[in-house]
Amino acid sequence: MGTMTSTAVHTTPTTDVQRAAKHSALRRWATTWGRAGIIAAAFGVQMVILIAALTFLAEWSSAILAFQSILAFVVMLFILNGSRETTYKLAWIIPVLTLPLLGSVFYLFYGAAVMTKSQRARFDAATDRARDALTLLPPANLPTIDVPSPVQRQFTYLKATSHYRVFDDTDTAYYPVGELGFDAMIEAIGKAKNYVFAEYFIVDGGKMLDRLITALGAKAAEGLDVRFMYDDLGSFFTLPVDFKQRCETAGIAVIPVNPVGLGFTITFQNRDHRKILCIDGEVAFTGGINIADEYINEIVRFGHWKDTVLRLDGPGAWGLTVMFLQMWELTSRSHVDYASFLPVSPEQIEASAQEHDSRLPIVAGTQPKGLVAPFDDTPFDDISLGSDSYKHMMQAATRSVDIFTPYLVLSDSMVDQLRATAQSGIQVRIVVPGIPDKWYVSLATHSYYRPLMEAGIEVYEYTPGFIHAKSMLVDDHLGMVGTINFDFRSFYLHQECAVWMHDTAALAELRADVEDTLAVSRRITLEDLTDTTMVKRLLQAVLRVFAPLM
Numbered sequence: 001m002g003t004m005t006s007t008a009v010h011t012t013p014t015t016d017v018q019r020a021a022k023h024s025a026l027r028r029w030a031t032t033w034g035r036a037g038i039i040a041a042a043f044g045v046q047m048v049i050l051i052a053a054l055t056f057l058a059e060w061s062s063a064i065l066a067f068q069s070i071l072a073f074v075v076m077l078f079i080l081n082g083s084r085e086t087t088y089k090l091a092w093i094i095p096v097l098t099l100p101l102l103g104s105v106f107y108l109f110y111g112a113a114v115m116t117k118s119q120r121a122r123f124d125a126a127t128d129r130a131r132d133a134l135t136l137l138p139p140a141n142l143p144t145i146d147v148p149s150p151v152q153r154q155f156t157y158l159k160a161t162s163h164y165r166v167f168d169d170t171d172t173a174y175y176p177v178g179e180l181g182f183d184a185m186i187e188a189i190g191k192a193k194n195y196v197f198a199e200y201f202i203v204d205g206g207k208m209l210d211r212l213i214t215a216l217g218a219k220a221a222e223g224l225d226v227r228f229m230y231d232d233l234g235s236f237f238t239l240p241v242d243f244k245q246r247c248e249t250a251g252i253a254v255i256p257v258n259p260v261g262l263g264f265t266i267t268f269q270n271r272d273h274r275k276i277l278c279i280d281g282e283v284a285f286t287g288g289i290n291i292a293d294e295y296i297n298e299i300v301r302f303g304h305w306k307d308t309v310l311r312l313d314g315p316g317a318w319g320l321t322v323m324f325l326q327m328w329e330l331t332s333r334s335h336v337d338y339a340s341f342l343p344v345s346p347e348q349i350e351a352s353a354q355e356h357d358s359r360l361p362i363v364a365g366t367q368p369k370g371l372v373a374p375f376d377d378t379p380f381d382d383i384s385l386g387s388d389s390y391k392h393m394m395q396a397a398t399r400s401v402d403i404f405t406p407y408l409v410l411s412d413s414m415v416d417q418l419r420a421t422a423q424s425g426i427q428v429r430i431v432v433p434g435i436p437d438k439w440y441v442s443l444a445t446h447s448y449y450r451p452l453m454e455a456g457i458e459v460y461e462y463t464p465g466f467i468h469a470k471s472m473l474v475d476d477h478l479g480m481v482g483t484i485n486f487d488f489r490s491f492y493l494h495q496e497c498a499v500w501m502h503d504t505a506a507l508a509e510l511r512a513d514v515e516d517t518l519a520v521s522r523r524i525t526l527e528d529l530t531d532t533t534m535v536k537r538l539l540q541a542v543l544r545v546f547a548p549l550m
Helices: 016-056 058-080 086-098 100-110 117-134 149-162 178-190 207-221 243-250 316-332 346-358 385-395 412-423 439-446 449-454 488-493 505-519 534-545
Strands: 171-175 195-200 225-231 253-257 276-279 283-287 304-306 309-313 371-377 400-404 427-433 458-462 465-467 471-474 478-482 496-502 521-523
Touching (some): 058 086, 086 488, 086 534, 149 371, 149 385, 171 178, 171 505, 178 207, 178 276, 178 283, 195 207, 195 316, 207 225, 225 316, 253 316, 309 316, 316 371, 316 496, 371 385, 385 471, 385 478, 385 488, 385 496, 400 505, 412 427, 412 449, 427 465, 427 505, 439 534, 471 505, 478 505
Parallel strands (some): 195 225, 225 253, 304 465, 400 427, 427 458
Antiparallel strands (some): 171 309, 276 283, 471 478
């Protein structure tokens, strides 16, 4: 009798890890879209109430029409007399005049960047305290020789408008891609002794977030003060559902900035677009990277993702630390004792101040570290510090201006400044993405190509993918790296930050990166712009008019 051999059929059951992943994805979908649905429903209810009110009051249609006309006229006067660019004003006046009631309501809540009386009082108090905190470190030993007067006027302007100061004796390092910058950030966190503060616009799950939470959690376990802020709308569709729980379990204090609510919110459009990492008040990072895997090319979304990071070691890091603490005070509504976060003792500060006073005037070649001026640009004042700083830097150029920006949506005055700079004999080069992340913004960007190129400006598209860096390099001695895009949102609606630099080591590294980036980018020619359909030109014209509202 033969022996019967049975073959076992093996199946691969769903593992606990796979179940957990599916459950997490489902929770994230339900939490995110459920919250979005509730908010959308709340907006819808408000619109229905508004329309119903107009319908029930139809018998007073003449009065309603008169009210709408008066409201539109008042709002239009408010817009015209505001401090915004003319291009921004025009983009809002059209919907206000076309749909007086709805246009006026949306402008007041989403375009005006105003605060309630109590919000303004808290903001002004926190700002005053932050300004005082900046003076806790001794002033920079400013050069008296070999600094061009346009450069001196720039740091004088920055101090007068933002009250952020110029710092010397600060080492700088520039990282041309996000993965290098992030590695340096993790390394710096590992060396922290007192505190680590992080603030980002977008937070998404993945390897980058896992590494960051692990590094921050290790420091919290050592007893350090570890805090994390993120923008609620910027992270609305990306924030992992267990992010807050993971942070709290690891001992990390976490707060969302400007939470998205159910109704019309006065500061809904005014997002916290800053990216800041501070360690002990001695080391700080800023630049374009958020916390998501595409920023370090762990995943591919729009080709190669090119971003940059700037590091400050020394007194200049205190400026970014103060920015974080001011936002923390505003968001948490808690008192911040700035002096307790100083990287040096009062005795050391006094000794350093005396040393500064006793120094001889600085001559050429004796200040290799240069000058840095971290600054904060807020939508809740009468100026656009980011836009003005870019313009002032162009006005100081003698040879070249090189710009990295993911978005190129410009005001008339910025177009005029760029054109005037190029037409005065300065080489102006702008690098934008070769693979855009938003088709409509890309179309608006393309609408600026011709007027810029006809003035002699060189426009390049980053062929490998998406460039998210935000920087300007003037000649080889003046530059800025930060979070400020060349668009209306960065200039007028968002909380931003950047570091102005003069004669720093990072500028030489930025120069090398500019040349390397141009080498892999495609220069756009006027011939490239001739193959455009009438429909596309019409769409570009419409998008350009309403670009400030994007």
